[in-house]
Amino acid sequence: MDRLEAMRAFVAVVTEGSFSQAATSLNLSPQLVSKYVSQLEKHIAVRLLNRTTRKVNLTEAGTEYFQHAQQILLSIDEMDQQLSGLQQNPSGTLKISAPVSFALKHLGSLITDFQSHHPNVNIDLQLSDRKVDIIKEGFDIALRIGQLKSSSLIAKYVAPIRLILSASPGYLNKYGTPLVAEDLKHHRYLHYSYSEMAHKDGIYQWLKTKNLDSRAGLSSNNGDVLIAAAIAGAGLALQPTFIASEAISNGQLIPVLTEHSPEPFGLYAVYAHRKLLPNKVRCFIDFIDGYFGNPPHWDKTILDHIR
Template identity: 35%
Template sequence: MDRFSSLTVFRRVIECGSFSAAARDLNYSNAAVSKMVKDLEAELGAQLIVRTTRSLHLTDIGRTYFDQVSDLLDGLAAADEQVRAETGTPRGRLRVAAPMSFGLATVAHMLPRFAARHPEIRIDLVMNDRFVDLVDEGFDLAIRGGALADSSLRARKLHDIRRVLCAAPDYLSRHAPPATPEDLASHAGLVYTGAQTPDVWHLRQGVRQAAIPVRSVFRANSSLAVREAALSGLGVALVPDLYVRDALSSGTLVQILPDWEGAPQALHALYPAHREQSLKHRLLIDFLVGEFAALGPAPA
């Protein structure tokens, strides 16, 4: 048995959550993945994974073994990266997590440029709104907005996201534009349900603040869906400026109460501390910093 391949397969089965997903990721057959894990368990004389028809999970000894194997494989990868740093040839896989809407609107457009610049690096982008555990799930980097929780993760700031109020000209032709934040309470609200307080918009103008109850006519767990509802003329939206810059420039959306906006949200790249020595990881971080810097501040 090729021990290195078996350990790699074992780790990917846990990270991917199933034998079939690991097989697709590693370009192996399902039978080969299953056999390699069974052979590994036989050689160790211990069951590492409990399998059911719908799920799998690690045994207690399997969890300990997984952590130790992950550290070992990460150490080998770091050693490889050190050599490649000297030769200037970064290669390997980078697994990146990003929120769904933000990933679709920005990251999905950026990463292909990085991949074209570094053809030996394979990008694995996973987009969802679940809070992923970078270490346990084998991610190299996650892009997240909001306050950072205390953790062992390293962080690099990428951008400050503004959230602006906007509506379509058609909607504003049928409803008097609000003159004050309080006027928003009588307007049709388009609500992003993933916000901390979706039914109350917290706005600020310098040191002044306002909490406005929203009369929602449309609710979605995606800011991109909220933007589309706004473009259709359905109501007023409070959305990240990155999602509506083109629409505001073209006039298909109009900014409302431009002196008022939602609290800014810092966007960070988060990564495990042991990834700092990886050349391909440093290249990706520097690339993302440059890409977001090129966006510039949102137009006031």
């Protein structure tokens, strides 16, 4: 048994959803694909797939094996590409999805620098805070913020995304600075109301578990709006440092209760697993790796506040 070929056949069946579609993608017969998968299961003495006449489903062991096999095959393909010189002179249009606020503040310079190194690559940057379906909607890469769930997509960690609670000096002078979490019940809270971050919002969830109601505030699905409102004295805002750091650095906002800040999220570059990753995608993934620094440049001026 060619173990790598059997592994490729198994991954293709899971990715394509059936033996026949996997056979088409691999340019093999369905019988040979089925034989490869059966040999693989026999070799490791574990059932990976539950087969019916209409579809196949992963077993618990198959789910774990699929994730490891996918990464192994991706590493092999990437090595082959690099050694064969396929990284040279990327070209074409690279379609990227990115969160609105992050893109407005931090992607302009990255894309400019990337295109200075790869002038034959055109960038089609689409801004949206919703989680796009990169395959159905034709994106090469999606930048996402959050704690990603396992999927058939490949996620490259780019940078930490830290949240910080802050308010304007004028607001704190008027209403007082909260010193312990219970003090938040006396304050106006500017709540982010969209996507995963809203559900992981540590301060807001803490209030709910303690049955404490902050005073009537503002809800918005855009962090820039909430930070602008906080600067104007509307209340306390818990937002990523990539949005709030400038206002904190120039004294427009003051961090509070930093010991209660939620665990950092991650910024990820997400892309579909392909047997031969296009040059333009691989070059962008390599370019963004480490681009923002460690810690990211937006955190460097406020490190004392977020430790």
